[in-house]
Amino acid sequence: MTREVRLAPIGEHNLEPLLSVAVAETEPDEVMPPVEAPAGWSQARRDAFREFYRANFGGLTGPTGNLMYAIIQDGDVVGMIRLGRRAEPGTLETGMWLGKSTRGQGIGLIALRLLLAEAIEAGACRVVAETRSDNLPALNLLRRCGAVFCEDGAAIRAEIRLGVNEAPAGAW
Template sequence: MTREVRLTPVNEQNLEPLLSVAVAEAEPDEVMPPVDAPAGWSQARRDAFREFHRSHFGGLAGPTGNLMYAIEQDGDVVGMIRLGRTDEPGTLETGMWLGKSTRGQGIGLIALRLVLAEAIAAGARRVVADTRPENLPAVNLLRRSGAVLAQDGTTVRAEIRLGVSEDVDLLDAG
């Protein structure tokens, strides 16, 4: 069975489906920054999830310097992947989450490859990501994507070099 996986920038049309997947198939700390609210998917956490994602609608050029994509499989939202600016010229940072029912099916690898193509189109020369050593699916995914991994205490830092000429830096072209 062939699966169509695509990335769509998070917007008002796919924000509620993204929240639905998060609530049904992930823990809040897997999909959003910490919030001072009751445990679980309280109304306060749901509202914070919406506001967090809305704050990134401006994309890489916006005030947060982050572009969030809904990961869609066969037309259904199944997770999120993002690109974010860093202080390092030519470097973007990424992170992703998938709903539990779609993990381990290769969707994360496809989504990462798609977001790397977006990074190249934006002029990035490399993409970095951080994860925990015990998050073996993420570590293996990054390794399969050609990342160079380095562990520093409780963090694994991944660096993926992209096929962009060193003299082209569209990210810093203002």
């Protein structure tokens, strides 16, 4: 079965579908920073989710330096993937989440490959990700995209070189 997977910048038009997937198929700490609120997907956490994602609408040149995309599979929002500015010239950071029903189907790999193409378009020469040594699905996904790993205890930094020249001084 062929699946169409594409990325769409997150905006008001897809924020509520993204929240719906998050509420139905994730825990709050998987998809947003911690907030002081009742446990689970309380109204306060839903509001904080919206605020967090809206704060990132500005993209790489905006105040947060993050460009967030909805991962769309066969027309439905199934998760999020992002690029974020880093202090290192020519380097962007990524992170992603998928709803539980779409994990393990290759969607994350397709989304990451699409995101790497976006990073090249943005002028990056490398993309990094940070995860934990026990997050085997993320490590396998990053490895399949050519990541090199550096361990620091349970913390892992993955680096994917994009095969473009080093960025000029002062990039980002």
